[in-house]
Amino acid sequence: MMSPRNRRLTLIAAAITAVTLAATTACGSDGSSGAGRRSATVLLDWEPNPDHLGLYSALAGGDYTDAGLNVTLRSPSDPSDPLKLVSTGTVDLGISYEPEVVIAGTEKLDVIAVGALVPTALNSIMAVGSAGITKPADLAGRTVGTAGLRTDEAFLDAIAKANHFDPASIHRVDVSSDLLPAMISKKVDATLGAYRNVEGVTLADRGLAPKVIPVTDAGVPQYDELVIVARRSRLATDPAYATLVRDFLRGTAAGTARALADPVKATDALAGVADGYDPKLLPKMVAATAPLLRNPAGFGRMDVTDWASFIGWMRAEGLIKTTVPTADVVTDAYLPKP
Numbered sequence: 184m185m186s187p188r189n190r191r192l193t194l195i196a197a198a199i200t201a202v203t204l205a206a207t208t209a210c211g212s213d214g215s216s217g218a219g220r221r222s223a224t225v226l227l228d229w230e231p232n233p234d235h236l237g238l239y240s241a242l243a244g245g246d247y248t249d250a251g252l253n254v255t256l257r258s259p260s261d262p263s264d265p266l267k268l269v270s271t272g273t274v275d276l277g278i279s280y281e282p283e284v285v286i287a288g289t290e291k292l293d294v295i296a297v298g299a300l301v302p303t304a305l306n307s308i309m310a311v312g313s314a315g316i317t318k319p320a321d322l323a324g325r326t327v328g329t330a331g332l333r334t335d336e337a338f339l340d341a342i343a344k345a346n347h348f349d350p351a352s353i354h355r356v357d358v359s360s361d362l363l364p365a366m367i368s369k370k371v372d373a374t375l376g377a378y379r380n381v382e383g384v385t386l387a388d389r390g391l392a393p394k395v396i397p398v399t400d401a402g403v404p405q406y407d408e409l410v411i412v413a414r415r416s417r418l419a420t421d422p423a424y425a426t427l428v429r430d431f432l433r434g435t436a437a438g439t440a441r442a443l444a445d446p447v448k449a450t451d452a453l454a455g456v457a458d459g460y461d462p463k464l465l466p467k468m469v470a471a472t473a474p475l476l477r478n479p480a481g482f483g484r485m486d487v488t489d490w491a492s493f494i495g496w497m498r499a500e501g502l503i504k505t506t507v508p509t510a511d512v513v514t515d516a517y518l519p520k521p
Contacts, residue, residue, distance in 0.1 A: 220253040221423075223431055226265040228278040230258045231456040233380060233465070233472040234301055234409055235278070236449055241438020243452035250434035252427070262332065269412050270294050275424075276413055276431060281406040282334045285494055288507035294412045296513045298432050298483030300439075301409040303475055304399045308342070309382060310373035311366050312392030319401040323348040328358035328371035335375055337502040338403055345402025367391070380471040388464055406493050407485055411435070415511070425517065433519045436482035446473040481521025485513050 227235060238256060241247050247254040257274070259265060265277025266284065270292040277294075279287075284296050308327075310316035316325070319342050329335035336355065343350035358365040362374045363382050367389075377383065379395045386393035399405050411432065417424045442449035450469045457465060478484055491509045498506050 220248065220251055221427055221430075222255070223247075223252050223276065223427055224255045224257060224274045225431070226257050226259055226268055226274045226277040228259065228262050228265055228280065228409065230458070231256070231453065232460075233453065233457070233468040234305070234378070236442045236453060236469060236472055237300060237435055237439035237476055238278075239438075239452045239456060240442040240449045241434045244438055244441045246437035246441065247431070247434040249437070250430040252430055252434060254431070254434070266292055266294050266412060269414050272414055272417065275427065276411060278409055279412050280332075280334075280408060281410055281490070281493065282497065282502065283332070284410060284412060284512050285490075285497055285507060286333060286503055288512040289503045289505050293414055293416050295415040295418070295511065296407075296410040296485060297413045297418075297428055297517045298411040298435070298515075299407040299409070299478065299485050300411055300435070300483075301475055302407050302478045302483075302485070304397060304403070304406050305378040305380060305408045305475070306338070306375070306398045306403075307377055307379050307383070308373055308375055308394075308396040308398065308401060309362075309366065309377040309379075309386070310394050311369075311386060312394060314366075314369070314372045314394075316373045316394050316396075319346040319396060320348055322346075322373060323352045324354075325372040326354040326356060326370075328356045328362060328365040328374040328376075330362060330376035331357040331359050332376065334502060337497075337500055338398055339375055341403055341500045342398065342401045366393075380475060381468055384468050384471055385461075385464060388467065404493050404496050405489065410485070411483070413517070418517070429517045429519075432483055432517055436519050439476050439482055442469075442473055443477060446470055449473070481518070483518040484515055484521070487513060487515075 242254060265279050266287045268274045269277040278300060287294050308319060339353055340350040343353060356371055362377045363385060365371045366374055383393055383395045413428050446469050450466050454465060487509050490513045494506055497503045
């Protein structure tokens with residue numbers, strides 16, 4: 184990212200942001216690496232950023248080593264890649280979003296969410312103070328920039344309906360990776376897709392008095408923002424893979440606990456990989472992110488009833504054309520006990 188969470192995916196174009204737990208050695212045909220550790224490749228949803236605090240804290244703190252794993256984190260060329268590549272077995276695990284996992288389920292992709300990395304929605308309507316956006320209804324007749332995800336259009340439609348104005352009155356512009364520049368340059372009046380713990384922190388630091396309205400305060404139900412996904416069929420047929428997933432989740436739980444206990448140290452773990460972030464701002468972003476990682480039910484826990492309700496909402500709002508059983512898209516079975 185050339186600026187915080189600036190999402191310049193074209194700059195990385197499937198290149199690897201390879202971060203290994205220890206000195207990497209050649210992997211054998213059995214997938215082992217290092218001193219008997221098993222290799223695990225994890226495809227992120229985006230370039231390394233504060234939302235990945237628990238992952239990089241686990242790497243730096245040796246939690247994956249303790250779990251017997253040699254973990255490599257990779258950046259995608261597109262945020263849809265993790266679901267596709269986990270489904271085909273190209274990578275072991277991926278990071279995605281609850282709404283995207285549900286859509287993948289209706290499309291018969293072979294994926295299932297096995298843990299919530301960020302158990303609360305982060306997506307927000309955001310605008311600089313001078314834009315005059317103070318409530319969701321102010322989007323009527325205004326230009327709104329989006330990151331181009333499949334859910335963006337439907338979220339805007341749902342927000343418009345929930346706030347009693349015509350969705351067609353919103354002029355929508357796909358700004359892709361440039362949410363932040365689009366707001367600062369006033370190319371758009373507001374954006375959908377910026378996160379309060381990243382872009383919101385940046386705009387505030389620049390004195391632009393941002394107005395941040397979480398989508399869950401504007402008509403979208405609560406959901407798990409970032410989730411860890413695994414290959415569903417392989418979990419059922421490959422005991423070694425199921426064990427690897429359990430061990431990865433155990434290491435990530437330890438890393439998340441480490442970040443919550445010492446956000447300053449966790450910032451150091453992220454600083455070396457979060458390219459493009461202002462070193463002076465990164466601690467503020469981490470401070471804003473860390474509390475959002477806390478899960479009252481225990482690390483990674485996902486409420487199946489809430490998922491079922493969200494799936495129903497997605498169907499009602501036209502995000503999906505058919506429903507999908509929750510058991511096909513979400514499970515807590517591989518998480519460490521709280």
